[in-house]
Amino acid sequence: MPDSKKPCAGAMKLIDLGAQQDRIRRQIDKAIARVLDHGQYIMGPEVGELEAQLATFSGAKFVLTCASGTDALTVSLMAAGIGRGDAVLCPAFTYTATPEAAVLLGASPVFVDIDEQTFNVSLEGLEAGIQTAKQNGLRPAAIIAVDLFGLPADYRKLEKFASDRSLLLICDAAQSFGASIGSRRVGAFGDVTATSFFPSKPLGCYGDGGAILTNNESIARLCDSIRQHGKAKGADKYNIERVGLNARLDTIQAAVLLEKLAIFSEEISVRSAVASRYTAGLQSSVIAPYETADARSVWAQYTIRVDSAIRDSVIEKLKRDGVPTAVYYPRPIHVQAAYSSFPRAGTGLAVAERASAEVLSLPMHPYLDADQQDYVIDRVRAAVRG
Numbered sequence: 001m002p003d004s005k006k007p008c009a010g011a012m013k014l015i016d017l018g019a020q021q022d023r024i025r026r027q028i029d030k031a032i033a034r035v036l037d038h039g040q041y042i043m044g045p046e047v048g049e050l051e052a053q054l055a056t057f058s059g060a061k062f063v064l065t066c067a068s069g070t071d072a073l074t075v076s077l078m079a080a081g082i083g084r085g086d087a088v089l090c091p092a093f094t095y096t097a098t099p100e101a102a103v104l105l106g107a108s109p110v111f112v113d114i115d116e117q118t119f120n121v122s123l124e125g126l127e128a129g130i131q132t133a134k135q136n137g138l139r140p141a142a143i144i145a146v147d148l149f150g151l152p153a154d155y156r157k158l159e160k161f162a163s164d165r166s167l168l169l170i171c172d173a174a175q176s177f178g179a180s181i182g183s184r185r186v187g188a189f190g191d192v193t194a195t196s197f198f199p200s201k202p203l204g205c206y207g208d209g210g211a212i213l214t215n216n217e218s219i220a221r222l223c224d225s226i227r228q229h230g231k232a233k234g235a236d237k238y239n240i241e242r243v244g245l246n247a248r249l250d251t252i253q254a255a256v257l258l259e260k261l262a263i264f265s266e267e268i269s270v271r272s273a274v275a276s277r278y279t280a281g282l283q284s285s286v287i288a289p290y291e292t293a294d295a296r297s298v299w300a301q302y303t304i305r306v307d308s309a310i311r312d313s314v315i316e317k318l319k320r321d322g323v324p325t326a327v328y329y330p331r332p333i334h335v336q337a338a339y340s341s342f343p344r345a346g347t348g349l350a351v352a353e354r355a356s357a358e359v360l361s362l363p364m365h366p367y368l369d370a371d372q373q374d375y376v377i378d379r380v381r382a383a384v385r386g
């Protein structure tokens with residue numbers, strides 16, 4: 001192993017947005033200056049340009065940017081007419097935003113367990129969730145699958161599962177934009193995909209942002225209207241045909257994203273190389289993240305599992321050694337006060353509960369050099385040895 005001295009180049013970060021900014025600051029400054037020059041702060045030309053480039057990148061036919069990943073989910077559910085009496089099946093191990101929109105629209109989430117290896121929603125759990133929904137007098141209407149930590153959910157199986165049961169399949173790709181399964185990229189799965197450009201996501205802006213991606217033209221049209229207060233297509237903004245939201249992406253954020261998208265493919269390759277180096281160094285000491293030949297994660301997080309009895313002490317030791325870590329998520333959604341009264345799939349949520357007690361995310365970004373990666377590996381191995 002390399003010697004275990006701290007690498008001296010500044011404090012290590014879990015996600016280093018500063019290193020990326022140093023690389024592209026000049027381009028970002030110019031891009032923002034162009035927006036200040038033309039002055040079209042809302043739905044300016046950069047918004048359409050970004051949507052076209054995101055469509056090319058992902059393979060989705062239609063892309064509608066919006067103000068956040070949460071808005072992308074909300075607008076998608078509104079376009080699908082989800083509301084009172086509807087059950088929306090969601091994994092219990094996710095960020096709060098996943099079930100939030102369903103509740104705000106009067107629908108009920110039904111929490112479903114995850115797969116032990118992938119951390120993504122389990123098909124057996126979904127089957128049980130459908131029964132639970134019916135027992136609670138709810139109409140099973142939609143699945144929100146989450147691509148946790150950047151690994152796409154098992155969409156080949158999920159697409160069939162959903163269409164066999166006439167359920168809408170919404171992909172919460174807030175953490176996975178840029179990931180793929182075979183030759184298909186995230187954005188082209190399910191009925192509609194919601195992603196986030198929150199600063200720390202793999203493709204992030206300098207504020208809040210998000211996008212809806214779909215191959216379905218009627219969903220796209222509805223989402224386009226809903227994100228702009230429900231205005232009629234092609235009409236002026238005082239011609240309103242439905243109740244909508246103010247959920248547009250700012251032109252300045254679109255300009256920032258265009259510069260970041262230009263280096264995104266390269267960043268994805270580097271993320272993947274970092275993950276491979278971590279896994280090679282760590283897999284004999286901890287449970288390393290699951291990988292398949294088929295599904296390629298975008299590594300929003302590199303998340304290991306350690307025995308719950310030692311996790312706190314591992315975190316403490318790594319902190320002392322200058323290695324930042326985070327726990328995503330320390331509590332599954334169904335035990336949060338705001339969500340504890342919603343139905344849980346009959347087979348239980350034991351896998352999600354255990355994951356919450358064992359997960360630990362390590363520094364992961366495309367600007368970690370080999371010495372830093374080796375240092376992280378060395379310190380994690382030492383920390384779990386005791």
Ligand SMILES: *Cc1c(COP(=O)(O)O)cnc(C)c1O
Binds near residue numbers: 069071097172208209
């Ligand atoms: C970040 C995130 C969201 C919400 O995105 P925002 O842009 O912060 O609104 C939704 N779902 C998941 C799984 C996320 O990680």
